[in-house]
Structure formats: C-alpha cells, structure tokens
Amino acid sequence: MKKVFFLFIVFFAFSVVSGFSLNGPAGRVETSIYKSYGVPYIDINSIVKSFGLVLYWNPVLKEVKLEAPGFALLMSLNNRYASANGRTFDMSGPMIFHNGILYVPLDVKEQVLDLYMKTGDSAAGNKRARLQNFKVVIDPGHGGENIGARNKNGADEKTIVLDIAKKVMAILEKNGLQVVMTRDKDVFLKLSKRCDIAQSEKADLFISIHANSAPAKSVTGIETFVLGIPTSEVIKSIEEIEDGELALGDSIYTNGQSEPIDSAKRKRLSKRLACFINEEVVKSAQVKNRGVKEARFYVLRNTDMPAVLVEVGFISNADESVLLLHEDYRNKIAQGIASGVLNYFQE
Secondary structure (H helix, E strand, O other): OOOOOOOOOOOOOOEEEEEEEEEEOOEEEEEEEEEEOOEEEEEHHHHHHHHOOEEEEEOOOOEEEEEEOOEEEEEEEOOOEEEEOOEEEEOOOOEEEEOOEEEEEOHHHHHHHHHHHHHOOHHHHHHHHHHOOOEEEEEEOOEOOEOOOEOOOOOEHHHHHHHHHHHHHHHHHHOOOEEEEOOOOOOOOOHHHHHHHHHHOOOOEEEEEEEEOOOOOOOOOEEEEEEOOOOOHHHHHHHHHHOHHHHHOOOOOHHHOOOOOOOHHHHHHHHHHHHHHHHHHHHHHOOOEEEEEEEOOHHHHOOOOOEEEEEEEEOOOHHHHHHHOOHHHHHHHHHHHHHHHHHHHHO
C-alpha cells in the first residue's frame, strides 16, 4: 500500500532575489537565491548535488539528514537550529517547505558546509593529509563504440557508469585521495590500456565500475567481484559480456604473459574492499546485496594491486534501469562506493 505523508506547513513570504552558482566539491550547480522575511534561502537539492551529499528524509520527525564520509548534518522543518557532527549552529532562519521543495538558509552553506566539506576541522584535515599518500584508479567500463548493456528505457551502461565514476572521483578527491580515471569521456579504451594505466600509476587500488544484465529480468541488486574461480555459469556469462571487447584488439593476457598468481594478501585486501563497497552501497541506495563473488575478469587478472569490479545494478531489470537513469540514485551509488573506499583506508 502506498504511504502518503503530510507536512504541517508554515506559510512564508517567498520571492526570488537572484541567480546563484554553487561551487561545491562535487561540481558547479546553477540555482537561485530566495528571500523570506529578509533571510536568503537556497533549495536543498542544489546543496546535495554541489557537495556530493546523500539526503535522508524522516517524514515522522520531519527531519533531514545530509551525509558524506565523516560528516552528518541534521535539520528539522521550521527549526532554525542545525547540528553538524554534534555541533549546534544557530541559523538565520528555519528550514522551510515551499511549493513541494525544502529550502535552507544560505548560511547553512556558508557556516556549516564550507567549514566541514572544504576546510574541515583539524581531525578531518589530518585524515585528508594521510589519505593524500594513496592513489586510486577508477575504471568506468566500456565506452565509445562499446556501449555495454542497454535497455529500451534509454539506459546504457557506458554512460551510467561514467557518471557514477566521476561522482566517486569527486568525493574521494574531496577527502584527500589521489584519483586517476582510465577514461573521463565517452571513448573506447582497450582492456589492456586500462590495466596499463593502473600499473604505470602504481595505484593502491583499482576499481572497475559496470552495470549488469541478466536473462532473468527480475534480477536486481549490487554485486562486487574479486579475482578467483567463478562458481557458476551465470558468472561465466557475465565475464563474457564484460570482457567482450577483447575481440576489439586485446589478447587474452597483457604482454603475452600467463595469468598472474593472485597472492593471498592481495585477495584478502580485495575482498575487504569489496565487502566495504557492497555494505555502503546497500546502505546509501537501499539496494539488494548480491554479495562478493569471484571471477576472472581481464582487469582483475592483469593488475597487481587490490582490485574489484563493481556491478552497480541490473539494466535488464525495468525498475532498476529507471533508477539508474535518475541522478539522485546515481549520487547514492557513488556515495556508497566512495564510503567503502574510505572505510578501507581507515581500517
């Protein structure tokens, strides 16, 4: 049964004052400043996009929680007090609801988000300084003429995973990590080249991001792969799909060498990373957890560092493909992957 939530609304005089550009860690967002009784306001969705946050709405308590790794901001409807990482801020006005949209005072950005998300407190600064020693290579699957999985809804794998990868990069860089993308636009890149980038950059982690497809249209969820022996014909079929571009110019193994032996340590670290990513994506996107599995994908066989291949959802499923077309959902997927990476380095 569909749940319907009702908000108790306080009516405010509301008017557009001017255009405004938000330049947060996750990108530039064009929006507008509104005024209510002299207080400048901005819509909360613009803040979420620009700062790469995940938004949770509690309809019972009428509370909003904005989250990022190491950061949580709590605000209540019609209440001028906000709590960021346990510290209370007195805003110039309350969070309000107008024409179906939540608005927060502009000083939420200036007093809270700019403080924590850009400069941060000393502990966060120390953490960023430590993370600057590590490098992550992010590999958005497919690209160019290699579209990957595609759905009649207009969802195609190469576009979806590139957008998610860019969002993950923005979050990780904001937290101090060095990030290298194997591709940052819609171009074809051979699998061997992707591995060469990771090897030449001497990356600490390699994360390949893909979207899944299955003959059974009801299948949904996230699953993350590490190097190992596939345990089912289904996994072997996924290998064939994701490694299908070998026909476009790659040999089976790089440099004509035999498959590298995966050390016990590398496998253990890869599984730890995969578990963190799965756990955090499930939490942020409320998606089914299909678990950590083993497979022999080319990019896992031909990289030396801990490496995972993340299948963020099933384009073959009608509902999940629609979700993957929504930017807010991709933000949640990206936040989950990034949180998993940060948890890995904090352990």
